[in-house]
Amino acid sequence: MAPSQQEIPLQLVDEVVIRFAGDSGDGMQLTGSQFTDTSALLGNDLATFPDYPAEIRAPIGTLFGVSGYQVRFASKDIHTPGDQPDVLVAMNPAALKVNLSDLKEGGLLIVNTGNFGPRDLAKAHYEENPLDDPRLDQDYQLVAIDLNAATLTAVESTGLSNKDALRCKNLLALGMLYHAYSRPLAHTEKWLASKFGKKPQILEANILALRAGANIAENSELFKTVYQVDPAPLPKGTYRNIGGNQAVAMGLVAGCKLAGLPLFYGSYPITPASDVLHALARYKNYGVTTFQAEDEIAAVCASIGASYAGSVGITGTSGPGLALKAEAMGLAVMVELPLVVVNVQRAGPSTGLPTKTEQADLLQSIFGRNSESPMPVVATASPADCFAAALEAVRIAVTYMTPVVLLSDGYIGNGAEPFLVPSADSLKPFPIKFQGETEDFLPYARDPETLARPWAIPGTPGLEHRVGGLEKADLTGNVSYDPENHEKMIELRERKVNGVANSYEPLEVFGPEEGDVLVLGWGSTYGAIRGAVNRCHENGHSVAQLHLRNVWPLPNDLGSVLKRYKKVLIPELNRGQLSRLVRSELLIDAISLPKVQGKPFMATELERHIETLLAN
């Protein structure tokens, strides 16, 4: 049914994937996150995937300078930011070239023709203007519009220079999409007011551009259809939109509140973990002290010092930083003090691809220290899940007097989704009691259940004692070179860490309790696996999902669960690290599905692999 000129139809859809793409200076991350926040407040379920270059302001118009932000919003339960965008906003030729192949056939393609001059085309290595190719209009719903000119007109009254005025063009594009997807402008206007409150001229220009975008879209009937995406039937409760790194910070603060201890966060700036430091630095009124250290080693050492003095010492980093912290983490193993090491993984080795995602630090986290230095490892599955995972890491660290690694990654850390906020009374406190009793005090005596040693902090009269990196005599903690004692202490530390598994909740699978294929995952593969398994269920296949929050020590019931399925598939953004563990620890012939492209799995590619497994 062709719409009449006067009547633009409103179509109800259950999900949309939009990708905003432009220069790294074009404000695409801001545009995407504003669209996300507005959609969250409308009650959509959503997932995002910011994808940006390492260069803060790469040379304008270049292919490597393209920054993208993908948001998927839906009226149903979703788990990934979507495999293919329905809508691509390309602010320049480079953005078009990098992203066009991902756009769904027939998808909406909005192109800013204002940046398609000969020089722009040359920088993107286009020999001819791709907009002149008639196929573009046939394969996609092409909306070619000069956003630059429209922005200059819209903000003319503010008297801003052309250069400053053009900075508002992302808001104009955002306004257009707000109209196309029936979103109100109010949230973004409020946000702009708080951001540019002290710069009224800039504020006015941005608001004018935003409104102009919505008006142009409506008045010039830019889009053949206007869409509506209703709120998702999410479980009851209070929600907020949250990014992964922010949720880690919140979870760490909550964990320390539940432990009843102050939080000390020592960190050195590193992509993509710095946002955890930024977020915690704002929580000073929650008993949080942040310390931007001179290097990664100082960051972890200061955190160990803070734990020694009675705070929960936490440090955060990404893979290369974890390597630098390894020796100090071994010290924390030896002195048996709580420590949480947040590792927001990125693609490596070495500096690798700092802004791209990977989960290849699993074995480094578990084993990457000299000698036998066991350490629990907790992994977060999604941006919202970071809260609970961080809380779990704090719980283990203070309950067992041990360093813990919390694994996140760039995909989770920079992504965002709705977070069902738990009520304060639903979170179980784990209050910590420092050693106070001086009678018969032994620094390395152990709690019979957890094998944790007492936490005896400086300032407590009568408990003066010495700790250090030299091997400890059992009980007294004095330096000991006794061979039997060394073996006993190695074994004790290992038993203590293995005992953490006794505190896990029983494993729960998603899907049939037994069957043909179990897809086992950990970390950020959660959403893609869930999407793929859901599709397998729709096709009537016997496929289940098991996702590990506690990656080390492995859960006690893992082996028995895995054995209920004919095949175990382990997709990982590494060369098969969990697969190695499952094979060596459980003697289960798991099938590894590795991917190391700096990009997350797509649900469709996982579905394809599962189908292949089922067919063979």
Added chain:
Amino acid sequence: MTTETPTYKKKDFVSDQEVRWCPGCGDYAILNGVQQAFASFGVPKEKFAVISGIGCSSRFPYYMDTFGFHSIHGRAPAIASGVKIANPDLHVWVVTGDGDALSIGGNHLIHAMRRNMDIKVLLFNNRIYGLTKGQYSPTTVPGKNTPSSPYGSLDEPFNPISLALGAGASFVARTVDTQIKHLKEVITAAHNHKGFAFVEILQNCVIFNDGAFGHVTDKEVRDDRQVDLRDGQPMLFGKEKDKGLRFTSKSLEVCSPEEAGTWQADGPTGANAFRICQACENGEIPVPIGILRQVERPVLDETVTKQVQDVTESLGEGTLESLLSSGETWDVS
């Protein structure tokens, strides 16, 4: 809780651990001096945290009956920083050596100085790596034959005092292992200083670098080879204090006691401290000991605590409830 000042004797700071330094090591004298000094401060002994890295000197915490932390190579200032920020009420002392502090841990040392953390660093300088059997260190005199420099060390050394001055330490002093009265005085001054205190202790290693500072510290020569700098007093040296020092427009020179300049540890730039610690290398000018610099600067652990208090006062104390209800929320019913 009692607020009485505790009275201690040296033995109250002696731990039950057997001291394992080589017989004749300068560290014994330093340990004795530190234990005596700590006993005199009137600070409850549970409030001392003595933190070390790796090396002969870093065994020190085991022998002190206080809270102690023998950590990893070079990292003691970083660990101490965390301890002090987490509990500013503690008296945090770092014991380190020339390799530990100036080589592997150089970065932590200069940044602790820059931040003016209220921690006290005792650097035992014996100009050699002792625990690893005698390699040249960042303070070894060029030309020295060691296992790792069999044809003579080629490295130029650091002057720890000028390094500390350059990094902006608010208290910089030097003393000698065997001059216990002076050592106690300097350590007491470090204790009383608000902010970072750096004390270089010239220390002998009888095994690998015997007589490292003999030309400065031996009884027969030390009156002529040392000048004990006292704030606000003339710079005098010699057995009978019969020689003086004074700054000239270009350098530093020996003069009569009447002409001697007055030492100021809190000069506006620290330029004189820098000049005198450099000049000592030329042989004619005596080696300065005592307090080379002492100034007041904002102390990081205090400013950190104050910022937390200020933010808490202005935003209100955060609770689990307020944490969970923060941000823009919506309800699904």
